[in-house]
Amino acid sequence: xxxxxxxxxxxxxxxxxxxxxxxxxxxxxxxxxxxxxxxxxxxxxxxxxxx
Numbered sequence: 001x002x003x004x005x006x007x008x009x010x011x012x013x014x015x016x017x018x019x020x021x022x023x024x025x026x027x028x029x030x031x032x033x034x035x036x037x038x039x040x041x042x043x044x045x046x047x048x049x050x051x
Contacts, residue, residue, distance in 0.1 A: 006032055007048070008041035 005011050011028050019028045035041050044050050 006041075007046040008032075008043060009035070 002010075002012050005013055005016060006028075009032060011032075016026060016028055019026050032041070
């Protein structure tokens with residue numbers, strides 16, 4: 001079972017590490033922030049701790 005860092009978009013620690021290596025900064029973080037601004041995430045439902 002994968003350990004997710006982001007439960008809304010199913011990003012893992014490995015995804016973030018690979019993103020940093022490939023891009024020099026986290027484009028995943030930028031995508032999550034942009035999606036949150038557009039109300040496209042639902043952490044209160046998707047995250048096991050409802051946060």
